[in-house]
Amino acid sequence: MANFWDTVVLLGSTFIFIAYLFVLFHIVVDLFRDTRMGGGAKVLWIIFLVFLPVLTALVYILFRGGGMGERQKEALEKAKSQTDQYIREVAGRSPAEEIAQAKSLLDAGTISADEFARIKAKALS
Numbered sequence: 001m002a003n004f005w006d007t008v009v010l011l012g013s014t015f016i017f018i019a020y021l022f023v024l025f026h027i028v029v030d031l032f033r034d035t036r037m038g039g040g041a042k043v044l045w046i047i048f049l050v051f052l053p054v055l056t057a058l059v060y061i062l063f064r065g066g067g068m069g070e071r072q073k074e075a076l077e078k079a080k081s082q083t084d085q086y087i088r089e090v091a092g093r094s095p096a097e098e099i100a101q102a103k104s105l106l107d108a109g110t111i112s113a114d115e116f117a118r119i120k121a122k123a124l125s
Contacts, residue, residue: 027061095124
């Protein structure tokens with residue numbers, strides 16, 4: 001019978017420890033994500049997290065927990081906008097832009113009508 005309860009206690013304490021590690025990870029990420037907090041304050045939070053981890057985590061969540069979601073949302077929006085910008089840069093110009101540029105080159109006499117037709121066909125395909 002003792003083995004059963006030892007197993008239950010082990011599972012419960014393991015769950016609590018892993019949950020605490022997740023909370024600690026989120027706190028550390030949030031500390032370094034916050035651009036409005038100075039470096040000294042971040043160092044103090046880290047020191048307290050090392051020496052009084054559970055108490056500091058509870059205090060952090062109590063006083064700064066509301067902003068954690070906002071900072072994560074800002075970081076996700078920033079990452080999405082950077083990804084969208086990168087995709088736009090890599091994707092290049094739209095077919096209409098390709099044709100417009102080719103038309104201006106044709107009008108300037110830089111390319112021939114045959115070259116314009118090939119560029120147009122390629123852009124539309």
